[in-house]
Amino acid sequence: MLDFLRKQAQSPLIQTVVVIIAVVFIFWGVGTNLGGSRSSVATVNGTEIPGMDFSRAYSQALDGLQQQFGGRMPSGFAEQLGIREQVLHRLIQAELLRQGGAEAGIRVSELPVQQRIAEMEVFQEKGKFSLQRYKDVLSQNRMTPGSFEKGLKSDLSTERVQELVGDFTVISDNAASRWQAWSNEQLKLAYVKLEPAAFESKVAADDKALAAWFEKNKERYRSEPKVRLKYLLFNQSDDEKEIKIADEELTAKYEQDKESYRQPEQRHARHILFKIEKNAPEDIRAEKKKQAEAVLAQAKAKEADFAALAKQHSEDASNKDMGGDLGFFAAGRMVPAFDAAVFAMQPGDISGPIETEFGFHLIKLEEIKPETVRSFEQVKDSIAASLKREQAKALSFKRAAAAYEAVMKAGSLDKYSQQEAGKVQVTEPFSRSEHPQGLPADPKFIEAAFSLKKGELSSIIELREGYAVLFADDMQEPEQPKLEAVKDKALADWKKEKAAELAAKAAADLLAASREKKELQTPEGGTVTVTGLLKRTASGEENAPPDQVRSDAFKLAWKEKLPAAPVQAENVWFVYEVRERLAGESKTDDDVRQQLSASARRDLLTAWLASLQNKAKIRISLRSRDDEPQQ
Template identity: 30%
Template sequence: MLQKLRDRTSGWVATIIIALLMVPFLFVIDHSYLGGVGANNVAQVKAPPKWWEGAPGWWPVSMFWEHREVGVNEFRQRFEQERMRQRQEQGEAFDPRTFETVENKRRVLDQLIDEKALQLAAERAGVVVGDDAVREYIATIPAFQVDGKFDPNRYQLALASQVPARTPEQFQELVRESLQQSLIPLAVGTSAFVTDAEFDRIVRLSGEKRDVELALLPATPEDTAPVGDEEIKAWYDAHPADFTRPESVTIEYVEVDGSRLPAPAPADEATLRKRYDEEKARFVEPEQRLASHILVRVDAGADAAALKAAEEKAQRLAEEAKAPGADFAALAKANSEDPGSRDSGGDLGWVERGAMVAPFEEALFAMQPGEVRGPVKTDFGFHVLQLRELKQGAQVPFEQAREELAREQAQADRERAFSDLTGRLTDLVYQNPSSLAPAAEQVGLQVQKLGPFTRDDTVGIGASPEVKKAAFSEAMIQDGTASDPIELGPEHSVVVRVLEHTPEQPRPLAEVRDQVIAAIRADRREKAAIAAADALVKRLQSGEAMSAVAASVGAETAPLPGLPRGVPAPSPEANRAIFAVAAPGEGKPAAGRFSLPDGRQALFSVTAVHPGDPAELQAQQRDMLRNQFEQIDGGAAAEAYVREVRKRFEVQVEESQL
């Protein structure tokens, strides 16, 4: 039976029959088996077979197309990585709800699509990454190194701690794919070069300065012309974002303020004495030493000869000071190079631990009264020390420490009362998170209400960024549950719950009619100011002097010589406008205008152009700038390559999976 079947299905006739049978099969089979986007993918990158680059996507031969998919899990993992990166970068300013936008998701997806396109292009180009290259790259990753060398144990531990955890084989394949897709764009980027002519031209342009004359035009009169209903409706429809009611919330909250809690009862004598006994070591007067010194100063960076000479001098002074009947104060006045103590005979007064640099202190607190020691080297030079008197540390009696102990105990009691109250409130709220009233009643606090307020309002506790972050969070808005305690300050916290949420919505025309009219008149005024300024620019371009043009409208001119390219002067926009006009030529003035933040217009006339001079650069500066220009050019070339690669392939996105 099987042999008969084999005999009848052999030869070119059978091949044609099988091919014909496949045609309807291709149209009814689940496309996920043939590389379609499918239920488990967010996007797919497809390329026609290399032996038929122009194959249409609808042709049955599409089953032979090469494809790479962006899986749902892969996309979600990358999106979470981006979330963690932005949270770490922005800190407390990170808003999870703002992050969860379609734009952010598409941006992350586009990165993944680019990677899949690059991988597919690399495979079609025959790019292969060997095992040695993978191992060499992994060994250079700092996270896997100890003391600058690859450590297998660190490698295994790092892979196991990832979420999800990876085996070395899985990580090696990930590295192989990353290297494979990056080799060509990296080669494109590093192949960029800048010729001497290009370099000199860039330097002349980037270092260019211009001599400019400015004239600030008078403000245009207010527009008072009537505004028709049709114009009002057209403006309102064309600018919906300008007339929206911002998102707002109304919250209820319970505030715990330690400063408003009843003052704790004064601590009794037994409590204070117990605290004193437990912290007796704190209440000790420190040991003090009455000291003098002679300093032989040594400048920072002094050579060995200078150090030796200073040390020998300090040694001689120490021997003189140790001699019977020596006058240390007289020696200090005559020889010390410390201006702060020299005139007082080297007297440093009573010294406690921590007051002097370490070598000085170690020597001083090892001496006996009346002893002279030296030389002692510090960063200042060489010292000769004299310990004149010693005052041993003594225990401070309870009566003397009582006031401080009572103050500290009162503060501790206040903090404990605040902490206990906050803890009780939190526990009760967790038992019934859909309402704050039961918990507040049990702890004797009031439920207060605030709102509606927007993200920009600064009303009451709503001014706190942390309260706003919680109140406008998607979780609290959707669930209607209470927050964790939010700290507003020391011993001051609040628990909030969203009562009402109003999303951003357009305001009706009747409500914003006056604002629309004001916007139309402001637009008219701006256009009139620009038209008047453009007319004056034409006069400058025809050859009239700036002084004459400015005087005709009651404006004064101001010179601005040597204005560098790129500096934010008079403003970033003004600088761009000034350097956007062509350089003045014979009979061809260079003039233009720019807008000021208040809506006024300013005229400018470029009177001279001073290109940057490449000859002024040192060799090291030239090399550094050339490298920077090549990196910029290489980066642009690599980005262009990625864009072109993506254009060559067909990309399908399943929007519902985002």
Template identity: 30%
Template sequence: MLQSLRDKTSGLIAKIVLGALIFVFSFFGIESYFQGRNETWVAKVDKTEISPDQFREAFQNYRQNMMARSGGQLDPALLERPEIKRQVLDTLIDRQLLLAANEKLGIVVPDDRVRDLIRSIPQFQVDGKFDEASYIALLAGIRKTPVAFQEEQRQQLAANELPTLIGTIGIVTAKEIDAHIRLRDQTRDLRTLTLPKPAGEPKIEDAEVEAFYKSNTADYMTPEQVALEYVELKASDLKIDETPDDSVLRERYEQEKARYLTPEQRLASHILISAKGGDADAQKAALAKAQEIAKSAREGKDFAALAKQSSEDLGSKSQGGDLGWLEPGVTDAAFDAALFALKKGEISEPVLSAEGYHVIQLRDVRERKEKSFDEMKPELAKAYLETERESQFNKLAGNVVDVASNDSGSLEPAAKAAGVAVQKTPLFGRGGGPGIAANPNVIKAAFSESVLIESNNSDLIDLGPDHKAIVRLAEHKRSEPRPLEEVREEIRTRLVKQALAKQAREQADALLARLRKGETLEQLATELKLSVAEAKGTGRGAANVDSRIIAAAFKLPRPAEGKPEYGQVSLIEDAYALFAVDKVTDGDVAKVDDAGREAVRSQLQNLEAMASTREFIESLRKVAKIQVAEDRLQ
């Protein structure tokens, strides 16, 4: 298919051969001197490294997805926990294991699937059709080349290949579908007796409070807190010359002239006739068919109708062969040459590519355009100021870091170098505080060994785009036990709650034992002056019965005829409920139509596929050499 972009390069392709000359010193008592390579990977799967950039991008995507799902209500600090970061890394490791397995098994994702995937992404479409300009512009906005983006999409597809294949292996039988329906739609006849909380309040002696305090002092500690001094750097505070000289802008314009050039574009349609089989006879048949189609188009037959009737490019067939606006170098070389040799309205002879024979129609032409210096001057000035600000900010930050490192006992020299004042936070704990103390990176630095224990200036901390800080410890308030008198009533309340909970549980246990010895719920209800609630035909999702009772009831075995199965469950506020399961009725398979059975089959197959894929990945993990650098999970 020609709807998407092929890999392209511009300029000279440089092949740089790096040679290493190694001198080995073998004198007795003198070690050889080598400059070791600094390892930066966060994980290594056999010989393939997962870089910090790959991890950061995956973690950022995960964080954005979680925040979007929670509607922005999730505390971002919760996502910074080590176990969360390790889960994200494990996903990358699993993906690499699958990609390596693909390579060993010879599984390859064809180019046309990658192209179709890219063309289907809504962000790259205008009026429902893939738009080349939007594609290039959006990739430029996230600083990715088409080649790099295509490779990412290829890997994403490749990582799903084996799980998809594994999912097609499992067979769900009609018997399994019936069993699932019977269990899913099962109902139970229930009777419930809700017990009130125990009356009265247990008396807690002072000695009990004191003994509990001594045994659980760790529960009554003041939080550890710190206050920080900090130097804050903001690029927005820098004073930049906002009237750059025209000569500077013109030089920049000449250097980046290619950016302001819109190449010639051609609006094309095509009809693809593939040479199935690949032998000489298939090639001849495909060529003859393509020639006949080209002849019909030249004789006036509607090209779009011919495409819908005969094209074998599924991606463009329904659009009458429309490929949209194409630039030079976007498509296959032979297709490209033929397209840009046509005049508006012309139909090409059949053009051979790896996909088959193409008949091309040139529908319109957009001439090559170049924006002048005067047109681009405002944009050039804006870009220049941004670059200058970034350059000066980076230079300033580097200088401040050097000063802070050389004099780690104070922030005053660093503040002087930055031209700002040293600021101070209020005391805050490991959960953060106001201002910069709310930033996870600041919290992490504040409680790091270097800052908290060794009283050093921190490294440069990232607070956001062009926003940095360096911190040092100003005050440290250690965690210590709160006085007994301060927490006495808190402990007493806790002990009362525990005693009431114990009484409620003992009461429920005793009553359940009586039920299992032969008494009935009704007898207990009469004794306790309570009533029994009936709920016949209760399903798993019933709304008229407490979900905790339903969950517990569906765990009990089927009752024998005339012999209920009894259970108990704790409710809110230390209340308990006793319940009886009198009858179990399986779901009626006959009431589920073909569509419902197919939905069950798909669900069971998906569950089986997930379990099988997990087992397969675990088997890959057992034979792979996996290394993780926990300290680099930033």
């Protein structure tokens, strides 16, 4: 379940394990970009994951990404990250976790559900649970007590499963101390970098060696298959120019879709966060609340500057420097307790401490932007454009279908072209990677072209901006060129490869000489770079080598100064010497213990989920992006 209000009740551990998408912590997106289908997107051991759940989760992920990019995410970025696949993976793992708990006999009675609801501040008035407020808040968010409590019970079962799995992890004082010392260790390096480019001048031309090398590597020079097309193109834009939309049609469409032009009430707020780590002990929670109450008293003082207090005290790194400014947001965009508090305030009100899964918040409401409905004049042009696209698509298909029928009656595309001069377009032979200018830049067009056999006519191909009919006039199979035809390129590639071999040999020789002298030697014409003290995981230090070198150096035994072999990083070879090594402080604090415990719990839960997944019967029915209707 991904219902808005129950996010407060979801366990943080499963979020850590299965949520791959990084989002700004305070925001939770709502709405859908995928149409809200009721059909399932996957089945896990016979239990369906509804399309509606996927739509909500996908929209949340997109909203989170958009917030990170200031509301304007780069085109195609979500597809590049594979957000759809990540969201589906998260939902499948959540279902596996629920089923695993049920199989283990873990049950949650009604009493914990009632207790959790009573503890949620969103349902409280003057610090006590209010049945009327409970019903009102659920009603405002289009939920019933039955559906909310059913979902909350499912989440509590999941939390119980995680707690029981986590109870098997034990972090001893000795383990925590050793980890602290290990993580705080530092070392200083001296290193020599050997780049292949520096050795290319030492590679002498050798036709015999080049020929032998080319024989082993000739497949990389094989040409791509090519196709020569004859095709008919029916551009949607051509039909759009001919379409006129009457004002009555625009008005009717506006009234039909008027609800979609409604912009809900938005509120502008600031907050000061006193952050609490997951599973923090009660004494830390109490201390944080005490701090929040002290700052609240300052914020409510006459002429207090809330933004200045946020810059001084807030632990929300994402907006601390902006005075805790969260900008405008609609109901349902924040975690439930925070959301409920904001939408119960008036401009100028300061509320808190409000507890959420992130800690205690002090909130100031700056401004209310009332609900509005965009006027007909504001959206008239976009409605007209949308209707033109719809009608033009239909006209384009009608033209394509008529032409296709005419081709069939004529007996061939060539005979059709004699009847309809100028309509059939012809290309030069082209490959998948290199297209002639003017060819539709649509993957479906290219895919259809290379799926044809020589002399074959396609069906009507639907494109993003119209339709096409293709005929494979000629197909050219891949060719294996002779060395003479690609000699310049082959020679350059061979030289780079030989230079890399020389660099690797030079690195091995330098390391051997250094080990013999028991210290790093300076190669002829080369230089030795010396770093400052490096940490295991830090980055950006002056003169620091690539991470592969740093990692290799920290793996050396304390008595060793030189590595067993040169380190290759990004096709460059490094030979290094450890000049200085400092042991890390082994004092263990509560933060370290909590980090180790959380890591161990994550590892154990991840392993258990993997085991459940290996035994599960999972069927995925989520359609690919290409199969979806165009928005």
